Amino acid sequence: MTDLLSHDTGRVVRTGPIAPRSALAKLAAALLISVPLILSIDVLSASVALLLSVPLLLMSGLRPREFWLRTAVLWIAAPLSAATIALYGATSGTIYFEWLVMRVSEGSLSLAAATALRVLAIGLPAVVLFSTVDPTNLADDLAQRLRLPARFVIGALAGLRMLGLLADDWRALALARRARGVADEGRIRRGLGMAFALFVLAIRRGSSLATAMEARGFGGRxxxxxxxxxxxxxxxxxxxxxxxxxxxAALSAAVVFGTWNFILGPSVAG
Incomplete structure (x- = not known):
C-alpha cells in the first residue's frame, strides 16, 4: 500500500487493493456503509461496523500520515460529541454527576459511547474512500455509467479542479501584499481584503475557463x-x-442481541 508519483500528471498513484477501483464503486460503497448505520444508535452496531471497516481502511492505499491528517476532524468530533451527550443527553439509570443543567447518568454515558463510535463508523470509511477518488475518473463514471448530462459533469469537474488553485492564489496574494508593505494591517481587515481579491480572481478565472471550454466544443449538444x-x-x-x-452484519448483531435503538422510534431492548 505504497504511493507512487506519476511524472506525467504529477498526481499520486496509490497501489492499495482498493485504490484502483472505480470511483463510482467507492462512492457507492461509502454510501452503502454509512446510510444504514444512521438508523440505529447503539454501541454494538457501531462497534461491529467499525471493526469490519478496518480491513477497508488498511487496503485503501493511504499512508499513515495522510490517513491521520484526513481523518483528524473525526477523531476530534467523536470525543466532543460524546462529551456533549454525556453531560446533556437523556437521563436514565444511575446518576453519577449532577450540576445545574449538566447531568451524567448511566443512560447518557451509554448514549455518548454509541454516538462517538457511530461518528467513527460512519465517517472513517467515507473519508478514506473519498480520499482515493480521482475527480476525473468520477466524472467519467457519472457521465458514462449513470448517464448524467455531460455539460453538468464536465462543468462540475472543471470547477472542482479550480478549487485546488485557491490555496496557491491565497499564498500568492499574501506574498504580493507583503512585498508592497500592506501585510501588517489588522488580521480581520487583511483577511477581508484578501478574500475579496480572491473572489474577483476566481470570477475572472472562471470566465476565462468558460470561454476556453466553449471554444473547444464542451457546450455542444x-x-x-x-x-x-x-x-x-x-x-x-x-x-x-x-x-x-x-x-x-452490524445491524443484525444489534437486533439479535437486543441493542437495536431506532432513532425515530422506541428501542427493542428491554
Missing part, C-alpha cells in the same frame, strides 16, 4: 465521446458486496 472509457471490474463488484455486508 451532440453525442460526446470520452477519452477515458469507464470500466467496471470484478473488484468493483466485490467492493460493493463488502460494503453491503458491513452494515448488514
Amino acid at each position: 451532440g453525442r460526446r465521446t470520452w477519452a477515458r472509457p469507464s470500466r467496471w471490474g470484478r473488484g468493483d463488484t466485490i467492493l460493493l458486496l463488502v460494503a453491503v455486508m458491513i452494515p448488514t
Whole structure:
C-alpha cells in the first residue's frame, strides 16, 4: 500500500487493493456503509461496523500520515460529541454527576459511547474512500455509467479542479501584499481584503475557463465521446458486496442481541 508519483500528471498513484477501483464503486460503497448505520444508535452496531471497516481502511492505499491528517476532524468530533451527550443527553439509570443543567447518568454515558463510535463508523470509511477518488475518473463514471448530462459533469469537474488553485492564489496574494508593505494591517481587515481579491480572481478565472471550454466544443449538444472509457471490474463488484455486508452484519448483531435503538422510534431492548 505504497504511493507512487506519476511524472506525467504529477498526481499520486496509490497501489492499495482498493485504490484502483472505480470511483463510482467507492462512492457507492461509502454510501452503502454509512446510510444504514444512521438508523440505529447503539454501541454494538457501531462497534461491529467499525471493526469490519478496518480491513477497508488498511487496503485503501493511504499512508499513515495522510490517513491521520484526513481523518483528524473525526477523531476530534467523536470525543466532543460524546462529551456533549454525556453531560446533556437523556437521563436514565444511575446518576453519577449532577450540576445545574449538566447531568451524567448511566443512560447518557451509554448514549455518548454509541454516538462517538457511530461518528467513527460512519465517517472513517467515507473519508478514506473519498480520499482515493480521482475527480476525473468520477466524472467519467457519472457521465458514462449513470448517464448524467455531460455539460453538468464536465462543468462540475472543471470547477472542482479550480478549487485546488485557491490555496496557491491565497499564498500568492499574501506574498504580493507583503512585498508592497500592506501585510501588517489588522488580521480581520487583511483577511477581508484578501478574500475579496480572491473572489474577483476566481470570477475572472472562471470566465476565462468558460470561454476556453466553449471554444473547444464542451457546450455542444451532440453525442460526446470520452477519452477515458469507464470500466467496471470484478473488484468493483466485490467492493460493493463488502460494503453491503458491513452494515448488514452490524445491524443484525444489534437486533439479535437486543441493542437495536431506532432513532425515530422506541428501542427493542428491554
